[in-house]
Amino acid sequence: MDLRTFTEPQQGASYEQLLAVARATETAGLDAFFRSDHYLRMGDGNPLPGPTDAWITMAALARETERIRLGTLVSSATFRLPGPLAISVAQVDEMSGVRVELGIGAGWFAEEHLAYGIPYPESVGERFDRLEEQLAIITGLWSTPLNQRFSYAGRHYLVENSPGLPKPHQKPSPPVIIGGKGTRRTPKLAARYAAECNVPFPENIGEAAAVFSGLDAACAAIDRDPGDLVRSIALTCCIGEDDATVERRATAIGKNPEELRRLGGAGRPEEVAQRLADYAGLGVSRVYLQLLDLSDLEHVALIGEALSPLVAGT
Numbered sequence: 001m002d003l004r005t006f007t008e009p010q011q012g013a014s015y016e017q018l019l020a021v022a023r024a025t026e027t028a029g030l031d032a033f034f035r036s037d038h039y040l041r042m043g044d045g046n047p048l049p050g051p052t053d054a055w056i057t058m059a060a061l062a063r064e065t066e067r068i069r070l071g072t073l074v075s076s077a078t079f080r081l082p083g084p085l086a087i088s089v090a091q092v093d094e095m096s097g098v099r100v101e102l103g104i105g106a107g108w109f110a111e112e113h114l115a116y117g118i119p120y121p122e123s124v125g126e127r128f129d130r131l132e133e134q135l136a137i138i139t140g141l142w143s144t145p146l147n148q149r150f151s152y153a154g155r156h157y158l159v160e161n162s163p164g165l166p167k168p169h170q171k172p173s174p175p176v177i178i179g180g181k182g183t184r185r186t187p188k189l190a191a192r193y194a195a196e197c198n199v200p201f202p203e204n205i206g207e208a209a210a211v212f213s214g215l216d217a218a219c220a221a222i223d224r225d226p227g228d229l230v231r232s233i234a235l236t237c238c239i240g241e242d243d244a245t246v247e248r249r250a251t252a253i254g255k256n257p258e259e260l261r262r263l264g265g266a267g268r269p270e271e272v273a274q275r276l277a278d279y280a281g282l283g284v285s286r287v288y289l290q291l292l293d294l295s296d297l298e299h300v301a302l303i304g305e306a307l308s309p310l311v312a313g314t
Contacts, residue, residue, distance in 0.1 A: 001280060001311040002031040005300060006073055006234055006288040010038035010112075014049050015057060017294045022061050024297045025068055028304025032069035033061065034103070034288060037076055040112035055088045062096035071101035073198065073234065073288055074179055077130050078107035078120060082137040082157060090142065093168040100170070102138070103177035103198070106131040126156075128185055133157050135176070135193040140164070142173040179234075181207065183214035191218035196230040198288070203263065208233055209282055230286055233279055235265030237289035239272055239299070239307060249299060253292040265289065269302070273310035280314045287311075 005025045009018055022033040037054035041047040054072050061070055070092070075085070085102075093100040106127040107113075113120035121127050133154040144150040144164035152159040168174050179198030180186035190197040197215050202208040212231055219226040238253070238260050240246040246266055250257035260266030264275040276287060289303060 001276060001284070001314040002286040003303060003308050003311065004032040004034055004069075004286065004288045005030060005303075006034045006036075006290045007294060008036045008038070008290065008292060009057075009294075010036060010041055010051050011292065012041065012046055012048060013052070013294050015052055015060065018052070018057055019061065019064060020297060021291065021294050021300060022065055022068065022070075024300040026065055028300050029308060030068065030300075030304055031286075032071065032101075033065070034071050034073045034101075037072045037074065037079065038109060038112055039079075039118075040109065040115050042109070055085075055092065058092045058100065059088075059095055062092050062100070065096075065099075067099075069099045069101055070096055071177065072103045073200075074103035074105040074177065076107035076109075077104060077134045078113060078118060078127065082134040083141065083159065083162070085134070086138040086141045087166060089138075089174055090166045090168040093170055093174050094166070098168075098170040100168075101175045101177060101196075103179060104131065104134070104138075105179060128189075130156050132189060135178075135189060139173065139176065139193055142168055175230075177232075181211060183210050187211060187214035187218040188221075190215055190229065191222055191224055191226075194229060196232055196286070198232045198234060200234040201236065201263065201290075202233055205278055205282065208279065208284070212282055231283045232286035232288065233284055234288035234290055235263065236260055237272075237291055237299075237303065238266040239269055239302060241268065241302070241306070243268070249293065249296065252296070255292075269306035269310055272307055273314075276311050277314055280311075 025033045039051040058070050089102050140150050141164040150162045150164045175195035177196040178190040178194040199208045199211045216226045238249045247257045
């Protein structure tokens with residue numbers, strides 16, 4: 001089972017803090033460093049220093065790390081036009097030495113759009129329609145053979161006679177990750193366009209199972225082997241060598257340790273490993289561990305030293 005760190009810098013983090021966590025992730029032997037893509041803090045608290053742009057962050061980390069994979073969980077389709085996003089991801093793919101991944105979703109946080117002048121379709125259906133068209137365009141641009149042209153005419157986006165450059169260096173392309181808890185449209189988009197389907201912060205095993213059941217059905221409908229897709233989850237992480245350390249780390253991020261334990265990402269390493277083994281029974285082979293205290297680099301080290309060996313054979 002792959003373990004990846006996942007950060008939420010909109011809650012208050014500088015680039016230097018993100019770099020420190022990414023380097024700690026690499027040192028700890030973990031698989032990847034991911035970040036959210038948001039422009040506004042959620043909830044009360046100090047918002048300083050303010051937001052950082054996800055893909056500018058990835059470009060910088062591409063040059064300042066060596067091994068870990070890098071990506072977003074998830075970029076909002078409302079933030080960027082599909083063509084420029086395809087260019088950005090392809091460029092970061094080259095800069096990183098083929099280590100980049102694109103997590104992308106429909107977008108949902110209306111307030112951040114208003115705060116920074118970003119158009120926000122109120123209809124969930126329209127946002128999903130736009131996401132579907134962006135996926136068609138991004139993957140179409142990447143997969144168009146050299147010296148050929150790509151065109152696309154949708155309801156929301158029009159692409160005419162594009163050379164589809166630059167091409168990503170990963171073959172066939174950087175992995176696309178689609179995440180959500182929906183059991184119908186999200187699995188359909190994942191089955192058609194993604195290399196990975198992620199269930200963020202499931203309340204229980206059953207919630208994740210329902211999404212993956214929808215994924216199986218969606219793959220069957222288009223004759224795709226569901227085993228082609230990585231199945232993953234994201235959990236808020238708070239582990240410690242003993243209960244006192246778990247409680248201290250939970251308190252530091254304003255969370256109830258027992259609630260975090262119930263959701264699966266908190267406790268002593270062996271406790272968390274057992275819960276992850278339960279998800280492995282659903283075919284989950286990758287876990288994004290959400291870290292909310294970015295100053296606690298010892299936490300990252302403990303994940304690598306104590307948790308990772310326990311799930312290595314899962």
